[in-house]
Amino acid sequence: MTEPVVQIQNLSIDYVVGAGRFRAVSGVSLEVPQGHVVGIVGETGCGKSTLAQAIPRLLPEPPATIGEGRVIFRGIDLVKVPLWKMPAIRGTGINMIFQEPLNSLNPSFRIYDQVAEAIYIRRIRDEGNLVIDHRPPAPFDYSKRPTTEAGEALLRPIVPGGAAARAVRGRRRREGLRDEVLEYLRLVRINDPETILDLYPHELSGGMRQRVMIAMALSEKPELLIADEPTSALDVTIQAQVLTLMKELIEEVNTSILFISHDLGVIAETADELGVMYAGKLVEFGPVAELFEAPRHPYTKALLHAAPTRYKSEGPLATIAGNVPNLSRPPSGCRFHPRCPIARPKCRAMPGPPLEAVEGGSANHRSACFFPGEVASIP
Amino acid sequence: MVAILVLGALIILGAPHLLTPFGINQLTLDYNQAPSWHHPLGTDGTGLDIYAMVLYALPIDLGIAFAIAGIAMVGGGALGLIAGFWDRPGTVGGYVSLVILRITDVFLSFPSLILALAIAVSLGRGVWQLVVAILLTWWPYYVRLVRGETLAVKHLPYVMAARAAGVTDGRIVLRHILRNVIEPVVVYFTLDIGTVLVTLSTIGFVGLGVNYPFTPEWGSMISYYQQAGLITAYPWTVLGPGLAIFFTVLAFSLLGDGLRDVLDPRSRRVLAGTGTGGPSSTSPAEKEEEAAESTEENRDLPSGGPSLIPTAGEA
Numbered sequence: 009m010t011e012p013v014v015q016i017q018n019l020s021i022d023y024v025v026g027a028g029r030f031r032a033v034s035g036v037s038l039e040v041p042q043g044h045v046v047g048i049v050g051e052t053g054c055g056k057s058t059l060a061q062a063i064p065r066l067l068p069e070p071p072a073t074i075g076e077g078r079v080i081f082r083g084i085d086l087v088k089v090p091l092w093k094m095p096a097i098r099g100t101g102i103n104m105i106f107q108e109p110l111n112s113l114n115p116s117f118r119i120y121d122q123v124a125e126a127i128y129i130r131r132i133r134d135e136g137n138l139v140i141d142h143r144p145p146a147p148f149d150y151s152k153r154p155t156t157e158a159g160e161a162l163l164r165p166i167v168p169g170g171a172a173a174r175a176v177r178g179r180r181r182r183e184g185l186r187d188e189v190l191e192y193l194r195l196v197r198i199n200d201p202e203t204i205l206d207l208y209p210h211e212l213s214g215g216m217r218q219r220v221m222i223a224m225a226l227s228e229k230p231e232l233l234i235a236d237e238p239t240s241a242l243d244v245t246i247q248a249q250v251l252t253l254m255k256e257l258i259e260e261v262n263t264s265i266l267f268i269s270h271d272l273g274v275i276a277e278t279a280d281e282l283g284v285m286y287a288g289k290l291v292e293f294g295p296v297a298e299l300f301e302a303p304r305h306p307y308t309k310a311l312l313h314a315a316p317t318r319y320k321s322e323g324p325l326a327t328i329a330g331n332v333p334n335l336s337r338p339p340s341g342c343r344f345h346p347r348c349p350i351a352r353p354k355c356r357a358m359p360g361p362p363l364e365a366v367e368g369g370s371a372n373h374r375s376a377c378f379f380p381g382e383v384a385s386i387p
Numbered sequence: 388m389v390a391i392l393v394l395g396a397l398i399i400l401g402a403p404h405l406l407t408p409f410g411i412n413q414l415t416l417d418y419n420q421a422p423s424w425h426h427p428l429g430t431d432g433t434g435l436d437i438y439a440m441v442l443y444a445l446p447i448d449l450g451i452a453f454a455i456a457g458i459a460m461v462g463g464g465a466l467g468l469i470a471g472f473w474d475r476p477g478t479v480g481g482y483v484s485l486v487i488l489r490i491t492d493v494f495l496s497f498p499s500l501i502l503a504l505a506i507a508v509s510l511g512r513g514v515w516q517l518v519v520a521i522l523l524t525w526w527p528y529y530v531r532l533v534r535g536e537t538l539a540v541k542h543l544p545y546v547m548a549a550r551a552a553g554v555t556d557g558r559i560v561l562r563h564i565l566r567n568v569i570e571p572v573v574v575y576f577t578l579d580i581g582t583v584l585v586t587l588s589t590i591g592f593v594g595l596g597v598n599y600p601f602t603p604e605w606g607s608m609i610s611y612y613q614q615a616g617l618i619t620a621y622p623w624t625v626l627g628p629g630l631a632i633f634f635t636v637l638a639f640s641l642l643g644d645g646l647r648d649v650l651d652p653r654s655r656r657v658l659a660g661t662g663t664g665g666p667s668s669t670s671p672a673e674k675e676e677e678a679a680e681s682t683e684e685n686r687d688l689p690s691g692g693p694s695l696i697p698t699a700g701e702a
Contacts, residue, residue, distance in 0.1 A: 039536070064551060066547060066550055066551060069475075070475070070476075090554065095550070095553050095554065095555040095556070097553075098551055098552065098553040099551070099552045099553020099554070102551075103551060103552065103553075104548075104551035106544055106547065106548055106551070107544075108544045111543060111544040111545060112544045112545050112547075112548040113548070114545045114549070114563055114566070114567070114568045115545070116567050117566070125552070125554070125562075125591075126552050129552060129553050129554065133553075206667070221548070224552060225552070228553065230554065253430060299642060329474055
């Protein structure tokens, strides 16, 4: 098996607001295998977006601080990379699609300029110093302190050379830029892309804008694409279109995706593996089909139960009683115990259960529950 | 239309002597004449033609105003961008921003006109002294304005999206933020020209401006003639420069309003649509959706602008 694109190890993120300190993400370990789509679900406020933004170090620091843990990408620990060097990793390494497609395009630039900038950035990176299409030759030993040749090459200055060399490079970077922009707009199924080129973002519909965003992200050929609820601002029909599109594109462009959503239907359709987050912790992780069939954490079960389907049209929608706990004072023990139907004294008294492999599941199915075997018996 | 305006402006600014038979500081033999065909704004007690002097003052006044507002905009704006974008406390940028803002506060804590007057007194009379005096009190407003806009823009999702796309900080500031900040700044700049003119005239009026009649300048002109105490007898000597100030300031505030409309990409498209008179009331986004349904019909529709014409062969 190839090494994962990104490995998150025991990552904790705090928000320091005034006197309070909120641990928005505590001790999450996760990896995205190459070519896979990993989904993350959870209620609002459980740390999904914080986790997503922390990977490319896009969180505003402060108020956020990465307390502990590592994010290993291309053999380097991104947590230790100084912030000003991060642009070298973002874009072609880790790219991101945001929640608000309506505001994620710069209103002052035409579509052409926006897509062209993304392609331009990739071309700069392609020029040799930043080799993105070649994976490091040997598998990495992640137990060692992860600073490797490939990682260091990444952080070297981007453009050496004098003015003449720079002019030649500049011309080469612009060559055929327009055609490539058109190519990527066609890739995301925009019909008549030539018309779109000269328009401003506000002249496009929400679905079109989101497709342009996807085109921009894909045109940089990122190794890891983080999609932070990319469809939640769109209406259902457009959502379906965009999702279908993303699924097709995953096969066309070789990239791995971390897909954040609170919509189980969306996850079921796109993801290979699924992680369930609750109150800043990863409570269950495993193959999507298995999690849907046989969840091993009561929270996963409750989430699945609360998902509206067209078959449950009678009666009120199912909910999970109670709210996500205040993260400045998380409950003792297992964080889900106040809302859990199978909670016992042990759940409150013992420190929270670790994420462990479950019996009878696939190799990578893990759950953080003391009684994973009893989840199936919850009505 | 634009060409005519530009040409007119160039003639007025560059060659005032084309519009008047009198040279700069040319004394005529007509003393204290009321406005007439020969002297449209009359003459003063030494035989200077007021209309000619007002015309000759125009390039000087506008030059001073543009120099002050321009240097203040570029300098103050750059400081404002820096202070707005790199404001994270505890970093080098944070300390730089702090220093910039505290210095700005020091200057803002004085009433700018009084401070300018004080500096003008200490520097003496003359064009450059006037520019320096007003400029020193003028730049902090641009720092504040640009910093505020930058703070508002830099937290918008598209700046985050640009970061995620791997755009470096410098490029984000110069490309993404500057482009979205510059619109209100340019509008403010245009309106500010008028304000600078008024300040300039005020300093001139209290007698600290340039040395009229050796250098024509409106504020100093008014000051000079009202000191002579002849306003009641020869009101046109003051009326000429007064009207000139009034109309110039009015022109710049109208220009500022016009620029605001032109610079906003949203209203720009609307202006273009109404300008060509084409049936472009349906937005292109709507057209795109129509196109998905009935491509053939859409092809035959006349388009609003050249950018909207679909290229043949694209399906």
